[in-house]
Amino acid sequence: MLRTLTIFTALIAGLAVTPAWAQKELPEGPGKQATVRVCTPCHGAEMFTATRLGKAEWDAKIANMTTERGTAISDADFATVLKYLSTYLAPETKQEGK
Template sequence: MNLRISLAAAAAALCLVAVGPVLAQTPDDALPAGPGRDVVVRVCTTCHDATQFAFARHTADEWDSEVTKMQGAGAEMTAEEQVAITAYLAKYLPKPALDAPSDAKPPPGR
C-alpha cells in the first residue's frame, strides 16, 4: 500500500514538473516568430489565449474565414491588420498537405 502511494505521489510530481513550462508560456512563446505576430498577439489575444489557436492548422482560405468570423464577432482590426493576421496564420500555422510526396517506399512485394 505504501509503495502504491509513493508511486502515485511520484507520478503526480512528475506531471507537475512536466506541465510547468507549458503553463508558464506567454502568448508570444506559443506563436512562432515572424512578420505579423505582433498584430496577431495584439488583436487576437484580446479575447483568446494564444494557446487556443497556436496549435490549430488551417489553409489560407480557412484562416481568412476564421479571421472574418472573429471580426464579425467583434474583433477590432483594420483591413491591413486583417490581411497581416491572415497571412501570418496561413504561413506559420498551415494545414499540412495530405498529398505531399513521401520518401517512404512501399514494402517489397507490394
C-alpha cells in the same frame, strides 16, 4: 505507504508537464506581434496555436472572429494576421513549427 504516495505525486507532476503536441506558443515570425495584439484580448493564443488551416479557411476564421465575436481589426492588421496565420499555422507545417 509514504513511499507509494511519493511515487504517485511524482507521476502526477510528470503528467502536468505540457506534452510537445499541445503547443501553446505561437511560432516566431513576421506578423506574430500583430496576431498576439489582435487575437489574444478575448482568449489566449492556445485557442488557435494547434489549429492548422489553409489561407481561405484562416480568412474565414478571422472574418468570423470579426463579425460574430466583435474583434476590432483594421484592414492592414487583417492582411498581416492572415499572412502570419496562413504561413505559420498552415496544414503542412508541423506542430513544433518546423
